[in-house]
Amino acid sequence: MRGIIRYIGRKTIDLWLFLGKMFIFLIESLYHIFTPPFKFRNFLRQVRFFGNKSIIVVIFTGGFSGMVLALQGYYALNKFGSEALLGPVVALSLIRELGPVLCALMVTGRAGSALTAEIGIMRITEQIDALTVMAVNPMKYVVVPNILAGLLTFPLLTAIFDVVGIYGGYLVSVHALGLSEGTYFSQMELYVDMEDIRIGFYKSLSFGLLVTWICTFMGYNSGYGARGVSRATTNAVVLSSVVILIWDYMLGAFLL
Amino acid sequence: MIEIKDLHKSFGKQQVLKGVNLVINEGEVTAVIGRSGGGKSVLLKHIVGLLKPDRGNILIKGKDITKLKGSKLDEIRAEIGVVFQGGALFDSMTVYDNVAFPLTEKTKLNKKEIYEKVMKALSDVGLQGMEYKYPAELSGGMRKRVALARALIAHPKIILFDEPTTGLDPILVRSIHKLIRDTQKLYGFTGLIISHEIPEIFEISDRVAMLHDGKIVAVGTPEEIQKSDNIIVKNFIMGIENGGDYEKGKS
Numbered sequence: 200m201r202g203i204i205r206y207i208g209r210k211t212i213d214l215w216l217f218l219g220k221m222f223i224f225l226i227e228s229l230y231h232i233f234t235p236p237f238k239f240r241n242f243l244r245q246v247r248f249f250g251n252k253s254i255i256v257v258i259f260t261g262g263f264s265g266m267v268l269a270l271q272g273y274y275a276l277n278k279f280g281s282e283a284l285l286g287p288v289v290a291l292s293l294i295r296e297l298g299p300v301l302c303a304l305m306v307t308g309r310a311g312s313a314l315t316a317e318i319g320i321m322r323i324t325e326q327i328d329a330l331t332v333m334a335v336n337p338m339k340y341v342v343v344p345n346i347l348a349g350l351l352t353f354p355l356l357t358a359i360f361d362v363v364g365i366y367g368g369y370l371v372s373v374h375a376l377g378l379s380e381g382t383y384f385s386q387m388e389l390y391v392d393m394e395d396i397r398i399g400f401y402k403s404l405s406f407g408l409l410v411t412w413i414c415t416f417m418g419y420n421s422g423y424g425a426r427g428v429s430r431a432t433t434n435a436v437v438l439s440s441v442v443i444l445i446w447d448y449m450l451g452a453f454l455l
Numbered sequence: 456m457i458e459i460k461d462l463h464k465s466f467g468k469q470q471v472l473k474g475v476n477l478v479i480n481e482g483e484v485t486a487v488i489g490r491s492g493g494g495k496s497v498l499l500k501h502i503v504g505l506l507k508p509d510r511g512n513i514l515i516k517g518k519d520i521t522k523l524k525g526s527k528l529d530e531i532r533a534e535i536g537v538v539f540q541g542g543a544l545f546d547s548m549t550v551y552d553n554v555a556f557p558l559t560e561k562t563k564l565n566k567k568e569i570y571e572k573v574m575k576a577l578s579d580v581g582l583q584g585m586e587y588k589y590p591a592e593l594s595g596g597m598r599k600r601v602a603l604a605r606a607l608i609a610h611p612k613i614i615l616f617d618e619p620t621t622g623l624d625p626i627l628v629r630s631i632h633k634l635i636r637d638t639q640k641l642y643g644f645t646g647l648i649i650s651h652e653i654p655e656i657f658e659i660s661d662r663v664a665m666l667h668d669g670k671i672v673a674v675g676t677p678e679e680i681q682k683s684d685n686i687i688v689k690n691f692i693m694g695i696e697n698g699g700d701y702e703k704g705k706s
Contacts, residue, residue: 325543332503332537334529335560 224416228346231339238344245348252310253356260305261298261360265367268292273376282376286383287390289368290361294391294399298361299353300447303406306356307439311414314345315435318418319428327419342419346411353407354400361399402450406443413439456481456613456645457502462511464497471497472508473669484639484646486656489666490691495649496540498666499617502647503535504528515613533561536606536614536644540621542598544590550577550601551586557609576604579641580634596627600634607638616648620655628652632659653692657681665691 272288318341321327330337365387372378414435421431457479464472471494479485489495500506502513504520512519520531544553554573558564564572577583580600590598599619606614619635620628632652636659639646650656657663657677664674665688673680673688680688690696 320546324541324546325539326545328500328505329537329539329543329545331505332532332535333557333560334532 220420221412221416224342224419225412227338228342228412228415231336231343232347234339236339238340241340241344242347245344246352248314249306249310249348249352250356252313253306253352254359256305256309257302257356257360258363260301261293261363262367264297264301264360265289265293265364265369266371268297268364269368269371269376273372273378282378283382283386284390285372285376285378286368286385286387289372290365290387290391291395293361293364293368294395296447296451298357298364299399299402299406300443302357302360302403303353303410303443304440306353307410307414307436307443311410311439312432312436314411315414315418315421315432316428318342318415319421319431322419322421323423323428337419342415345415346408349407349411350404351407353410354403357399357403398450402447405446405450409442409446410439413442456516457647458512458514459498459502460512460514462498462501462513463509464494464501464506465509471669472501472511474511475666475669475671477664477671477674479645479647480662481645482643483661484635484648484659485662485664486648486650486660487664487666488651488653488656488691491651493666494669495666496617499537499615499647499649502615503532503537533609534612536609536611538599538602538606538614538616538619540617542590542602544598544601544605546590549587549589550582550593553590553601554586554604554608556605561609572608573604576608577601579607579638580604596623596631599623599631603631603634603638607642610642611644613645613647616646616650618649618651620650620652625655628655632656635659653694654681667691 268289269285272285272292273282276282276285276288318327321341327337327341330340369380369383372383373380417431417435417438418428421427457477459475459477459479462472462475463470475494475498477485477487487495487498497506501508501521502515504523508521511521513521515531515535518531520528523531544550545556548556551573552559554576555569558569558572573586574583577586580603582597582600582604585593585597585601590601593601603619616635620631623631632655635646635648638644648656648660657680660677662674663677663680664671665680665685666672667687673683673685675683681692683689
């Protein structure tokens with residue numbers, strides 16, 4: 200019995216220490232965002248890294264998500280004779296929910312994992328120590344550009360995801376299910392407000408921060424050796440994905 | 456130049472440094488020898504402030520760096536170059552960008568001045584024509600040379616070498632050692648070399664200190680160390696295991 204209590208106690212303390220460390224890491228990175236010198240070139244390189252790595256997969260997932268939504272939406276709406284509302288169903292689902300979430304999950308898998316592995320390797324090959332001894336702050340040089348790039352690229356990639364998704368929905372609705380082109384788009388115009396776009400934008404912005412925070416933290420604190428880096432990468436992807444889904448619910452239920 | 460006083464460091468329950476005392480004189484090359492896992496690299500990381508000691512002080516030019524933080528610590532670091540064990544070259548950058556890095560980040564020199572300095576540093580370490588290769592395309596010995604060039608470029612007053620020759624063949628070991636000696640004569644830096652290259656290390660150092668079981672057990676000129684009566688030093692130089700226990704048992 201004592202053993203169990205001790206085990207639970209130790210795990211709880213470990214968890215709080217881990218969360219505390221993560222939080223301090225975030226505060227420190229946010230502080231360095233606003234203090235010069237600004238590493239603009241690193242920021243641009245990371246924007247390219249996120250965009251370049253993820254855009255193809257985002258386009259594919261976006262397109263097929265829209266197509267599936269149209270297909271399933273049509274099946275459900277058809278039962279009530281409201282197929283005309285297929286456009287808004289596809290657009291609202293994508294803009295408010297699926298766009299930000301699926302896009303964030305895809306970028307995590309594609310670029311987030313690579314980011315953790317890269318920083319993890321920099322850690323184990325002493326490149327981060329080398330930066331420190333050259334009096335270059337590694338938080339500023341490595342972490343901050345990634346967080347800023349996440350804040351910029353996640354909303355942009357989400358926008359691409361939404362547009363491609365809506366077009367995918369259009370292809371299925373109009374060309375496969377026989378809905379008229381005018382109905383698909385005019386109903387969408389009628390039902391989708393700026394408010395919906397704003398919610399989607401805030402979501403993707405917060406996912407950008409969460410994913411880059413978790414992925415850079417995991418890489419920065421990865422253990423030693425190939426195993427340390429692989430574990431950090433797995434943990435980064437799993438934790439990011441879970442946090443994306445939990446945060447999405449919290450935002451939807453309480454905040455937005 | 457560097458004075459280490461009663462330095463203690465533990466990682467969890469493992470006590471790595473148990474009161475290290477060592478003075479590194481200006482303009483000299485001091486070698487710290489000792490077995491792998493004996494805390495030599497930990498000692499080096501304390502000198503550049505990558506690790507903080509549990510107890511003890513490190514004075515560099517009279518300033519206790521264990522107490523310094525932020526920009527004050529960076530001021531001292533600007534005078535120190537480090538050649539890491541694996542080179543620690545930035546693998547996303549070319550050799551040129553790696554060597555130029557301390558200048559592009561920390562000075563306001565223009566492109567032409569940087570170019571001239573980088574070319575000079577690369578020719579000093581015998582790596583002309585390699586500037587547009589990536590670290591992954593270089594051999595182990597070349598990477599160490601690039602790391603040395605990067606450490607030299609800002610003309611630091613102190614250079615710390617963390618096992619600069621580990622994993623190299625005997626000919627390369629000699630050539631890297633010669634390079635360290637030659638560049639030291641050229642630039643006049645104070646050097647600290649962490650090494651277990653016996654006996655080659657004796658040829659390039661002015662003083663040798665033996666770190667054993669978390670303490671400095673002997674310090675002296677290479678000749679004094681080679682002739683030392685200390686059983687731990689003797690056994691280490693001869694390559695006998697158990698750091699003296701075997702000899703003690705025999706006697």
